[in-house]
Amino acid sequence: MRTLALLLALVAAPFAAHAQQAVVPDGAIVESAEVSGLALDLLSPGLQQEIAALAGQPLNRERLNALAARIEGERPDVVAGVRDAAQPDGRVRVVFLVARISDNEDLAENINARYTVEHVELTGIPDRKISQELLDELQALVGKPHDPTEADRLARKLEAELPDHEVSRRMRRGDESGRIRLVFEIRRSERSRWLRFTPSRSKLVYHQDQGWSGVIDLPIGGRTNNQFNFGFVLGNDDDLVEEYSGYRLRFQNRRAGTERIGVGFELSRFSQDWRDATLAALGATLDLARPYRTRLTFEPTVTVAITPRVRASAGVSTSELKPLDTGLESQHANAFVAGIGYDQTWSRRRRTPNSSRSSAGRRVEHVSNGEQTVQATYEFRAGTEDLDSDLIYQRHLGQARFKAERGGTSFIADFRAGRITGGAPLFERFTLGDSTTLRGWNKFDLAPAGADRMWHQSVEFHHRLFSYFFDAGSIWNEGGERKIRLATGVGFGVLFVGFPLNADDGDATFILNVRFGAGF
Numbered sequence: 433m434r435t436l437a438l439l440l441a442l443v444a445a446p447f448a449a450h451a452q453q454a455v456v457p458d459g460a461i462v463e464s465a466e467v468s469g470l471a472l473d474l475l476s477p478g479l480q481q482e483i484a485a486l487a488g489q490p491l492n493r494e495r496l497n498a499l500a501a502r503i504e505g506e507r508p509d510v511v512a513g514v515r516d517a518a519q520p521d522g523r524v525r526v527v528f529l530v531a532r533i534s535d536n537e538d539l540a541e542n543i544n545a546r547y548t549v550e551h552v553e554l555t556g557i558p559d560r561k562i563s564q565e566l567l568d569e570l571q572a573l574v575g576k577p578h579d580p581t582e583a584d585r586l587a588r589k590l591e592a593e594l595p596d597h598e599v600s601r602r603m604r605r606g607d608e609s610g611r612i613r614l615v616f617e618i619r620r621s622e623r624s625r626w627l628r629f630t631p632s633r634s635k636l637v638y639h640q641d642q643g644w645s646g647v648i649d650l651p652i653g654g655r656t657n658n659q660f661n662f663g664f665v666l667g668n669d670d671d672l673v674e675e676y677s678g679y680r681l682r683f684q685n686r687r688a689g690t691e692r693i694g695v696g697f698e699l700s701r702f703s704q705d706w707r708d709a710t711l712a713a714l715g716a717t718l719d720l721a722r723p724y725r726t727r728l729t730f731e732p733t734v735t736v737a738i739t740p741r742v743r744a745s746a747g748v749s750t751s752e753l754k755p756l757d758t759g760l761e762s763q764h765a766n767a768f769v770a771g772i773g774y775d776q777t778w779s780r781r782r783r784t785p786n787s788s789r790s791s792a793g794r795r796v797e798h799v800s801n802g803e804q805t806v807q808a809t810y811e812f813r814a815g816t817e818d819l820d821s822d823l824i825y826q827r828h829l830g831q832a833r834f835k836a837e838r839g840g841t842s843f844i845a846d847f848r849a850g851r852i853t854g855g856a857p858l859f860e861r862f863t864l865g866d867s868t869t870l871r872g873w874n875k876f877d878l879a880p881a882g883a884d885r886m887w888h889q890s891v892e893f894h895h896r897l898f899s900y901f902f903d904a905g906s907i908w909n910e911g912g913e914r915k916i917r918l919a920t921g922v923g924f925g926v927l928f929v930g931f932p933l934n935a936d937d938g939d940a941t942f943i944l945n946v947r948f949g950a951g952f
Contacts, residue, residue, distance in 0.1 A: 456516050456524045460491045463523035467503075469530035475506055483528065491516065491524050500528055501610075508547055508603050508612045549573045549614050550606035556597075556618035563593060570616070578603070578612060587616060595779070596624030623777060626737035627686035627694040629659045631949035637670045637867045638944035641874040645670040645867075649680075649949075657687040665702060670866050672859050673710050673875070673882040676727070678702035686735075697732040706756075713881035721823060721857050724753035724763070733769065746770045748819065753857060765857040766819035767827075771811040778804045802838035807831075813860065825854030844892040852884035853910075862886035864907045864917075867945045871903055872919035872930030874941070883907045885914075899923040903930075 465486035472480055479502055486496075496514045503512040507530075515527045552570045559567060566589055573582065583601055590599045598621045604613040622628055637645040646666035654660045663680035678701045686694040703726050714723060733747030751765040779802075811829045815821040831848040850862050861882025865875035869888050888905030903919040921930035921940075928943040 456491060456518045458491050458493060460518070460522065460524045462486045462489050462491055463519055463521075463525050465526040465528070467528045467530060469532075470503075470507065470510060475503065479503070479506060486526060491526070496526060496528075503528060503530060505608075505610060506605060508605050547578045547603075547610060547612045548606075549576055549578050550608065550611035551613045553613060553615045554618060555615060556620075557594070561594070562590070566590065566593060573614060578614065583614060590616060590618065594618065596621055624740075625686065626691045626740055627735055627743065629684050629686065630661075630682070632661075633663060634948040635670075636944070636946040638942075639670065639867055640942045641876070642669045642866065643667070657685060657691075659684045667705075671863075673707075673861060673863055673880070674723075674858060675705040675707075676702040677705075688734075692737040694735045694737075695733070696735070697730065699731075700727075700729045702727045707876055707880065709876045709880035721855055722760075722763070723756050723858065725756050726754045727859065728752045728754075731769065741776050742772070742774050744770075744772045749813065750819070751857065751859075763822045763857070764820060765815055765823045765860075766821035767813045767815040767825075768819070769811070769813050771809060773807070773809040775805070775807045777806075802836065804837075805833075805835045807833045815854070815856065823855050823857050825852060825856035825860070827852045827856055827860050840896040842892075842894045844894070845890070846892075847887075847889045849887040850885070856884070858882060862907060864888055864905050867928075867943050869903065870905050870917055870919050870932075871901065871921055871928060871943060872932040872941045873917055873935070878917070879907045879909075883909050883912075885910060885912075897925045899928075901928075901930075 465483050467475070467483065472483075475483075479499070482502075483499060486499075493514070496516075500512040500514050504510060510530050510532050512528055512530045515529055517525045517527070519525055552573050554562070554570070566586070569589070570586055573579075573586075587599045587601055591597065597618050600617045600619075602615050602617065604615055606612050633647050633649040635645070635647050639645075645668045647663060647668055648666070649661055649663040652660045652662045659682075661680075661682040661684075663682070665676060665678055665680065667675055667677050669675040680698065680700040682696065682698045684694065684696040688695050704724060706723050711723065729749060729751040731747060731749040733745050735743055735745040737743050747769050749765075749767045749769050753763040753765060755762065809831050811827075813825075813827040815823045815825045817824065827850070829848070829850040832846070834845045836843045852860065852862070858881070861884065863875045863879060863882050864870045864886060865873035865878045869890070870878070886905070886907045888903070890901055890903040892899060892901040900922050901920065904916060906914050906916050908914050917935075918933035919930050920933060921928055923929070926944060926946045928945060930941045930943060932938055932941075
């Protein structure tokens with residue numbers, strides 16, 4: 433109760449001026465009664481009425497303390513106390529001071545013990561999928577004071593028994609005052625699903641030579657098997673040879689009759705700006721596609737999960753490219769798209785004895801001892817006359833990524849290679865030398881109009897906030913020079929400094945790279 437008294441004293445700081453006055457005796461008339469720290473409509477109508485009815489009544493501290501206990505009974509996530517302050521006319525002002533337990537970790541540990549667990553409930557999965565031993569441990573919490581440490585331990589054991597699920601817990605008000613219902617919510621993890629939603633593309637990037645790039649990719653609704661995203665692109669100069677701004681709308685369904693089949697579409701409209709170096713390179717090469725001022729794209733796809741780890745997709749992409757020269761007609765880049773992807777994660781767990789004991793002896797827990805992830809994708813796009821495309825081309829892109837994590841340390845190896853034949857639109861051409869590839873180089877120095885051949889590999893080491901990387905790659909057009917470029921650098925958090933190793937000018941490049949998605 434000392435912790436409770438301290439918390440209430442802090443919350444009552446605005447009333448400190450009254451604290452120097454003498455204690456108001458019982459029997460003084462209550463001028464007003466209010467609740468501070470909690471919206472009144474979060475309490476039951478009956479309790480609201482009883483608090484309001486205090487005004488005009490004689491002060492009775494026993495009744496006030498009972499009402500404070502009722503507040504805590506209805507809201508197990510708070511603590512409540514009573515403060516009274518004498519007014520100049522001899523009346524008294526009553527305030528019920530309320531503070532959330534979760535706002536103070538030390539307070540939460542002390543206060544939770546006063547609640548008795550009335551019932552333990554599991555949601556999201558039938559009890560038969562959990563071992564009887566663990567069910568017995570969960571039910572053993574009933575009738576005892578709530579112990580967050582023990583509840584967390586059992587949540588970890590649930591996750592160990594259900595590796596394809598995520599476990600969270602919360603408290604609900606019990607049927608009686610001072611009692612709570614402890615709920616363990618179990619949800620199927622994204623990793624275990626046959627089909628997964630495309631990760632967020634949101635990012636904020638600054639490249640010393642290329643400036644700022646921003647992408648906001650927001651979910652705007654949906655359910656477990658459906659997802660809608662609306663994205664704003666604000667001057668993205670990081671991905672392509674063009675700087676583009678505009679919007680993107682994406683819908684994904686990952687259960688079209690069965691969880692092995694998903695459908696989706698993406699609609700986007702972007703306006704383009706071009707660097708002088710890019711326009712100069714295009715003007716000197718007649719066989720490259722021409723620049724455009726807007727790009728409108730619609731891309732429906734179907735995805736099939738061949739196994740839980742292997743997925744294949746197919747669809748159509750149609751793009752209308754309005755030229756910079758308003759006297760020219762729009763070009764259409766219409767292509768068949770297909771791809772296949774593989775991913776696998778291995779979690780290593782070690783068995784460690786728990787300090788607490790049961791009748792069977794020392795308990796054993798499974799603790800994560802690292803994780804390894806492999807991802808690989810191949811993507812094919814073909815612009816064809818069958819779709820009335822003005823640009824005829826084929827584009828191949830393969831990527832592979834390996835990541836090993838243990839504690840605060842991780843190692844990442846990434847490789848990608850691409851090839852284009854025919855006259856692909858500029859947004860399909862490859863670039864290197866941005867915030868994730870050949871860090872330290874400038875893509876407009878390497879291939880200002882992009883290229884039709886590319887390979888790149890990188891290795892990264894991260895330890896908590898510190899990181900080190902080494903990049904190597906080459907980008908060229910068919911028949912051109914295949915020069916290998918090297919880069920290295922270090923990072924701290926989201927800040928990186930890259931150094932081109934075999935450049936004539938080896939100046940460092942500063943990069944800010946904040947990303948909110950995952951994968952490639």
